[in-house]
Amino acid sequence: MKKVMIIGxxxxxxxxxxxxxxxxxxxxxxxxxxxxxxxxxxxxxSPWLSKRRNKKWYQxxxxxxxxxxxxxxxxxxxxxxxxxxxTLVVRPEKALQELAELAENRRKAAPGIGEIDxxxxxxxxxxxxxxKEMPSLRITGGGxxxxxxxxxxxxxxxxxxxxxxxxxxxxxVRTGHHWxxxxxxxxxxxxxxxxTAGPGLLDLLSPLGYQVDIRPQKGQxxxxxxxxxxxxxxxAMLEGEGDLIPFSNGQILLGATHENDAGWDLTPTEAAQxxxxxxxxxxLEDPEALFAAPMTMRVGTRAYTSDFAPFFGEVPDxxxxxxxxxxxxxxxxxxxxxxxxxxxxINEVHAQPTDFSCYTKPMTEYIKKRL
Numbered sequence: 001m002k003k004v005m006i007i008g009x010x011x012x013x014x015x016x017x018x019x020x021x022x023x024x025x026x027x028x029x030x031x032x033x034x035x036x037x038x039x040x041x042x043x044x045x046s047p048w049l050s051k052r053r054n055k056k057w058y059q060x061x062x063x064x065x066x067x068x069x070x071x072x073x074x075x076x077x078x079x080x081x082x083x084x085x086x087t088l089v090v091r092p093e094k095a096l097q098e099l100a101e102l103a104e105n106r107r108k109a110a111p112g113i114g115e116i117d118x119x120x121x122x123x124x125x126x127x128x129x130x131x132k133e134m135p136s137l138r139i140t141g142g143g144x145x146x147x148x149x150x151x152x153x154x155x156x157x158x159x160x161x162x163x164x165x166x167x168x169x170x171x172x173v174r175t176g177h178h179w180x181x182x183x184x185x186x187x188x189x190x191x192x193x194x195x196t197a198g199p200g201l202l203d204l205l206s207p208l209g210y211q212v213d214i215r216p217q218k219g220q221x222x223x224x225x226x227x228x229x230x231x232x233x234x235x236a237m238l239e240g241e242g243d244l245i246p247f248s249n250g251q252i253l254l255g256a257t258h259e260n261d262a263g264w265d266l267t268p269t270e271a272a273q274x275x276x277x278x279x280x281x282x283x284l285e286d287p288e289a290l291f292a293a294p295m296t297m298r299v300g301t302r303a304y305t306s307d308f309a310p311f312f313g314e315v316p317d318x319x320x321x322x323x324x325x326x327x328x329x330x331x332x333x334x335x336x337x338x339x340x341x342x343x344x345x346i347n348e349v350h351a352q353p354t355d356f357s358c359y360t361k362p363m364t365e366y367i368k369k370r371l
Contacts, residue, residue: 005181087234197325217259
């Protein structure tokens with residue numbers, strides 16, 4: 001049985017580990033668990049209203065959203081992890097008209113958008129009582145994913161499949177047709193190696209002579225524990241960078257920040273808290289009532305490329321070395337699907353290798369040999 005080792009136990013790495021064929025492969029996941037973006041994240045699975053011009057990214061995000069029903073079935077995700085709750089978008093009225101037209105056009109290729117309705121201010125407040133009376137666009141498609149809960153569920157599922165987990169920082173060494181991985185307490189060898197460590201890909205590939213187009217970005221979000229009846233509430237995409245994400249059992253998340261200069265710093269900051277409470281609070285009917293609830297902060301480090309697009313596939317000029325990174329703030333939508341696609345490639349599900357070119361630029365755009 002061949003060995004597959006995955007360095008990085010985030011949303012791509014754990015999805016990949018679960019979809020790999022355990023009758024073919026002995027699977028190990030290595031992750032220090034420090035700064036992991038997914039474990040700090042919760043977000044909205046609703047990419048259809050994005051105005052990003054990158055067609056490859058949109059195709060990946062659209063197919064990633066369409067993949068969620070299969071993901072839910074395959075891993076029995078309950079509503080504390082993922083819920084298809086629908087989406088509200090709050091914008092000025094003219095912008096809402098444009099978004100409604102965009103949604104109608106995109107629904108032809110993406111029926112998962114569901115029903116599309118322009119709501120009055122009173123209708124918006126009826127659907128999501130926390131908000132002021134403001135016009136909005138509602139689509140019945142889309143949902144919410146708790147990244148932290150997703151990882152815990154998939155790790156438990158993988159352990160039941162005899163996947164090994166090592167919670168240490170790793171280094172890699174090329175040795176002929178095999179790869180060696182060094183950690184504090186282990187010296188391992190594998191035929192197939194997958195690097196899914198987000199911005200940590202920089203440090204993993206640098207000793208092999210590669211430079212990687214990736215940078216770390218700090219993200220912080222707020223989680224409030226309330227007694228509100230949130231189970232049936234939709235998520236809300238507010239103007240600016242703010243999202244309001246009601247989860248089951250009264251949990252409400254606000255976020256997230258995008259901090260380009262914080263590097264790997266994982267310290268929760270008062271500035272981020274105030275930024276989120278001020279920005280999102282402007283849309284709330286009674287912000288002080290929400291902000292009086294018990295609050296915790298989640299902090300993680302995302303990976304961004306210079307063109308804000310993810311990449312995944314085989315590392316150029318290497319054998320049995322795969323990499324994926326650059327998810328940015330859409331990682332909860334695209335990450336599981338990328339993990340699934342990589343697993344299919346390694347499992348050799350298809351007679352011909354899966355063509356990733358519809359989703360991402362060539363790997364040589366992001367990973368290059370140093371001169």
